[in-house]
Amino acid sequence: MTLWWIGDVVLLVVVLPVVVYLLRAVLDAATSIVPSVQEIARVAAAASKDLDAAALLLTTQDQVTQTVAGVANYGGSLDVILDDAE
Amino acid sequence: MAPVLAFMAVGALTALAVVLIVVALVVYLVAVIVQLRKITGGLDEVIGHVGEIVQKSAPVNDVVTTINEQLDAGVDLLEGLLVKKAGMTDAVGLVEGLYAGAGAAGFRKFPESTEVKAPRIGEVYTQGTLTLARLGREAPIALGNPAGFPLRNVEGGSLAARLLYPEARQSKPASMPRSPVIGTDAPVQYEQRDDIGKPRKRLPARR
Numbered sequence: 001m002t003l004w005w006i007g008d009v010v011l012l013v014v015v016l017p018v019v020v021y022l023l024r025a026v027l028d029a030a031t032s033i034v035p036s037v038q039e040i041a042r043v044a045a046a047a048s049k050d051l052d053a054a055a056l057l058l059t060t061q062d063q064v065t066q067t068v069a070g071v072a073n074y075g076g077s078l079d080v081i082l083d084d085a086e
Numbered sequence: 087m088a089p090v091l092a093f094m095a096v097g098a099l100t101a102l103a104v105v106l107i108v109v110a111l112v113v114y115l116v117a118v119i120v121q122l123r124k125i126t127g128g129l130d131e132v133i134g135h136v137g138e139i140v141q142k143s144a145p146v147n148d149v150v151t152t153i154n155e156q157l158d159a160g161v162d163l164l165e166g167l168l169v170k171k172a173g174m175t176d177a178v179g180l181v182e183g184l185y186a187g188a189g190a191a192g193f194r195k196f197p198e199s200t201e202v203k204a205p206r207i208g209e210v211y212t213q214g215t216l217t218l219a220r221l222g223r224e225a226p227i228a229l230g231n232p233a234g235f236p237l238r239n240v241e242g243g244s245l246a247a248r249l250l251y252p253e254a255r256q257s258k259p260a261s262m263p264r265s266p267v268i269g270t271d272a273p274v275q276y277e278q279r280d281d282i283g284k285p286r287k288r289l290p291a292r293r
Contacts, residue, residue, distance in 0.1 A: 001089075001092060001093070001096065004096045004100070005096055005099075007100070008096060008099040008100050008103055011100070011103040011104075011107075012099075012102075012103045012106070015103075015107065016103065016106055016107050016110065019107055019110055019111065020110050020114070023110060023111065023114030023115065023118075024114065026114070026118055027114050027117050027118050027121065030117075030118050030121035030122055030125070031121050033121070033125050034121055034124045034125055034128065037124075037125050037128030037129060037132065038128050040128070040132050041128050041131040041132045041135065044131075044132050044135030044136055044139065045131075045135045047135070047139055048135045048138040048139050048142065051138075051139055051142035051143055052142070054142045054143060054145070054146055055142070057145070057146060057149040057150070057153075058145070058149060060149075060153065061149050061152055061153050061156075064153050064156045064157065065152075065156055067160075068156045068157070068159060068160040068163075071160050071163065071164065072160070072163055075163050075164065075167045078167060078171070079167060079170070079171075082171050083171070084170055084171060085169075085170065085171055085172055085173035085176065
């Protein structure tokens with residue numbers, strides 16, 4: 001009987017606070033993750049939006065190709081009309 | 087009777103302790119589940135955006151690589167043309183004159199250009215420069231020449247252009263032979279043919 005009483009007291013005074021403490025810690029950790037995840041989602045959305053202009057790189061590529069081709073033609077013309085140094 | 091009450095009391099206390107522990111577990115675990123559901127929703131949103139990022143950035147590597155290759159080819163072409171036309175020394179001098187300090191970096195395609203001492207831009211007058219001047223182009227060289235811009239003088243620039251014409255016009259004569267005036271009112275009428283307006287001459291018939 002005495003041991004049972006002691007067990008009840010231990011259950012109420014030690015086990016219950018420890019369980020509450022541990023569960024509270026888990027809840028705090030889970031709660032702290034939510035803002036970080038929301039911030040990551042916001043940043044990912046902004047990064048995705050920033051990459052909307054990536055498709056224009058194809059246009060840039062075409063323009064660079066045309067520009068270099070023009071430079072090559074111009075260089076070829078200069079090569080014809082100008083004398084070499086040696 | 088007392089032992090029975092004692093047993094009931096200790097049993098009730100045990101049950102109360104167990105109920106309290108179970109209630110604590112339920113309350114906190116439900117709260118944790120709610121938070122984990124929020125985290126799952128947020129991660130789903132993140133995964134969606136990351137997928138968009140991966141999809142949008144997929145061709146970037148190839149496109150940028152192609153652009154770099156094209157630009158490298160253009161730089162190699164221009165460097166090669168400059169070195170071919172101006173010579174290595176003058177080419178380094180031209181680059182140094184346009185962009186101070188750039189001559190020390192040399193040309194990418196010509197590693198030996200870093201060892202060339204850039205001449206003063208005022209001393210760099212290549213055939214190509216003169217050819218450009220003859221073509222009427224304003225070669226943007228010699229910006230650093232302390233004596234001023236050697237190729238294009240804004241105030242007296244017409245002299246350089248006039249030198250392109252024959253010698254007779256460069257001496258600025260008081261009067262030069264005028265161009266002939268033609269037409270019926272011309273002061274000089276050329277001799278007219280006599281047969282104009284007369285019957286056509288008949289040639290003897292051939293046999």
